[in-house]
Amino acid sequence: MSTKPFTFICGEDDYLVSEKGRAWFKEQAKDIVDDLSKETIDGRAGNIAEVEQALNRFTSAVQTLDMFGGRKVVWLKDVNFMANNQTGNAQGTLDLVDGLKDLLGGIDPDAVGVLITAHPIYKVRSFYKWVKSNADFTLIEGGKDSAAGLAAIIHEECDKAGASITRDAVQLLIGKVNGNTRLIVEETRKLVTFVGTEGGAISDRLVTDLVPNFGDADFFEAADAFYSLKLDWTLEALRRHFFTESESRPLLGSLQSRNRLLIQLRVLMDAGAIRLGGRGIAKSDLEAAARTYGHHFGEGAEKSNLNVFTQNPWYLGRLAQTAAKVPLKKLVDFQIAFTEAFEAIIARPNEQEEVCRELAVKCLS
Numbered sequence: 522m523s524t525k526p527f528t529f530i531c532g533e534d535d536y537l538v539s540e541k542g543r544a545w546f547k548e549q550a551k552d553i554v555d556d557l558s559k560e561t562i563d564g565r566a567g568n569i570a571e572v573e574q575a576l577n578r579f580t581s582a583v584q585t586l587d588m589f590g591g592r593k594v595v596w597l598k599d600v601n602f603m604a605n606n607q608t609g610n611a612q613g614t615l616d617l618v619d620g621l622k623d624l625l626g627g628i629d630p631d632a633v634g635v636l637i638t639a640h641p642i643y644k645v646r647s648f649y650k651w652v653k654s655n656a657d658f659t660l661i662e663g664g665k666d667s668a669a670g671l672a673a674i675i676h677e678e679c680d681k682a683g684a685s686i687t688r689d690a691v692q693l694l695i696g697k698v699n700g701n702t703r704l705i706v707e708e709t710r711k712l713v714t715f716v717g718t719e720g721g722a723i724s725d726r727l728v729t730d731l732v733p734n735f736g737d738a739d740f741f742e743a744a745d746a747f748y749s750l751k752l753d754w755t756l757e758a759l760r761r762h763f764f765t766e767s768e769s770r771p772l773l774g775s776l777q778s779r780n781r782l783l784i785q786l787r788v789l790m791d792a793g794a795i796r797l798g799g800r801g802i803a804k805s806d807l808e809a810a811a812r813t814y815g816h817h818f819g820e821g822a823e824k825s826n827l828n829v830f831t832q833n834p835w836y837l838g839r840l841a842q843t844a845a846k847v848p849l850k851k852l853v854d855f856q857i858a859f860t861e862a863f864e865a866i867i868a869r870p871n872e873q874e875e876v877c878r879e880l881a882v883k884c885l886s
Contacts, residue, residue, distance in 0.1 A: 539640075546561070555591065769874070782826050794809070
């Protein structure tokens with residue numbers, strides 16, 4: 522049992538933080554028979570009044586001892602008012618959180634086990650620095666920029682079910698769910714259920730067929746097919762796209778946006794500024810290239826397909842596999858063809874599928 526008075530788990534990824542907290546709570550509560558001695562308090566709050574209500578319930582739970590003198594466990598979960606947001610930045614919230622120090626510092630862990638899970642967390646605050654020194658503290662790194670961690674979660678779920686998954690399928694799955702850990706787990710479980718538990722294999726094609734696009738992820742199947750440079754798959758994907766959709770502009774926009782990044786990547790690769798390795802593009806290579814060439818793209822840090830250095834390194838590594846196969850001149854030809862296709866659908870608005878099929882044949886034949 523920890524010698525610290527309480528446990529604090531935090532991070533940017535709500536799923537990872539919650540799962541870590543759930544495991545802690547289950548372990549701490551396993552020998553406690555009385556359900557009243559196992560309390561969870563919802564720490565989500567949208568304003569100062571709700572922060573005060575949550576902390577009052579938490580304080581009461583911590584200070585109320587077990588009726589029969591046994592140990593109890595209290596979990597303040599899903600705290601969102603320690604973040605850099607309007608509620609978290611309010612002076613009333615800061616005062617209420619700061620007032621927790623006396624309560625938390627005086628807890629006897631032999632009498633009551635206390636856990637706080639918070640996501641996201643603003644690390645510059647004095648309370649954050651205090652809990653690092655005074656709690657059994659865990660910061661969970663992860664999220665969208667941790668492709669290796671997300672891939673490990675996918676493989677873990679597959680291993681538990683006795684299924685396998687290809688490297689391309691892992692990368693595609695991460696992209697389709699926009700790096701959301703909770704969705705990655707749920708979609709992986711769906712996939713392993715589909716293939717069965719007796720050596721079933723998950724391919725990138727299966728991910729394409731069964732996993733929808735979430736959030737702002739830019740993953741049309743037809744765009745994936747086009748940049749695989751496979752004409753048959755592209756034509757089949759276009760048929761599926763237009764079976765449910767009548768509009769081609771979002772798809773053409775996706776093709777054009779990726780192509781802009783591919784052109785930038787190909788130029789950097791040809792210049793020797795970045796290299797494509799077994800794990801994609803090294804973050805250090807991108808940072809070095811940004812120091813050398815970044816001023817040409819302006820000072821804006823917002824994500825844009827006009828600035829390759831604002832993109833996720835994992836996503837760029839995936840695109841670079843295509844950039845390595847296609848000469849710069851051909852990528853420029855693609856961009857011209859996309860523009861011509863936009864003009865064609867304006868002239869032939871009732872023949873958008875035909876325009877896209879002509880585009881595919883022209884570029885990929």
